[in-house]
Amino acid sequence: MYKSESKFRLAALASLCLAASLLSVNSFADKFEHLAMTPPMGWNSWNHFGCNVDEKMIKATADMMVKSGMKDAGYEYVNIDDCWHGERDANGRIQPDPKHFPSGMKALADYVHKKGLKLGIYSDAGWTTCAGKPGSRGYEFIDAKTYAEWGIDYVKYDWCATDGLKAEGAYMTMSKAVKEAGRPMILSICEWGDNKPWNWAAPLGQLWRTTGDIYACFDCEYDHGTWSSWGVLQILDMQDGLRKFAGPGHWNDPDMMEVGNGMTLAEDRAHFSMWAMLAAPLIAGNDLRNMSKETTALLTNKAVIAVDQDALGIQGFKYEAEDGVEVWFKPLVNDEWAMAVLNRNNHDTKFEFRWRHKAVKDELTKRSIDFNADEYSWQDLWDKDNSGSTKDFLKIKMERHSVFMVRLTPKAKDAK
């Protein structure tokens, strides 16, 4: 009796151990650790160029990333999106389109690496990409190996033509393929938030899209018939409830930026600032070869970038909203905070903030500010001549679709 009971216990223990080891294999799947400890920064071809990609343009973009000061400001990845593909060869190995990439991807990666930058590429978990090029379905391991041999550093992996596939499994396969290929490549999961990737993608990749595609407008829905793309405000609102899933090495991705693609300067600033408040990947999507001085200055604003890239990696949150004006906070290292005031209205407005009457409590990170007890100095991140203290009222005029963004430093520290 005793013997068989202990046998039973042993068997139960053994199967428990097996289940636990299987579980841990699953939950710590295959990704390279220590990649993207702050949100990735770079550029991607899709928002401006769509399918018109070629090696000349990619090289010129890498040149401009250095010349414009973007590289110095932290931008690193030059990412080719859809439509670089040619055919698979007799061994199933994908080839770049020979007309647009005649020198091949290895040569392009070498060029980009010589500039101190990294090269990203795009594929799709389905049979074809969204533009109808060959997808990686059935070729995951050979594709990841090919990318690694070319010297690719970042793989964006899309979700078109995937009928019958399960997202978590499909992305796990590519994650394993990337790991097996042996080169630390970021895996950017792009299934538009359809399968709630925040619940399962952190062990598989470094970032996951939370929404459908962005569109270069501040406040609109662009209806394509069977699907829509979204303006900045629409995408911002879709981030609600997701901050707890993000952190170093695993980020919510509200899509690539539309800065410099036709919105007003104030709208571009608001877009960029809110992406920084969200600790979002900062992937520019404009034509770097032809950007205005204003766009260059905007994309290289180091004070705003520092908010995005803060080492704590805590996504910001909405603190209050009234009459179309929102106030957001984001905890930063050394007890500093970023604050952004966003005028969503289609008209100019006035905004007042009585600091001393306010207390901020972040339930998620247990960080808080009591402005009545503690004084902070603030520095305007878009106007370096503008600063102040939280002991005074804040009274500002705001243009339509604009942002006011500051960094708050505890006064005692400030004085040191």
Ligand code: GLA
């Ligand atoms: C999808 C993605 C976009 C882009 C295109 C390319 O729509 O969400 O970001 O990669 O495909 O076809």
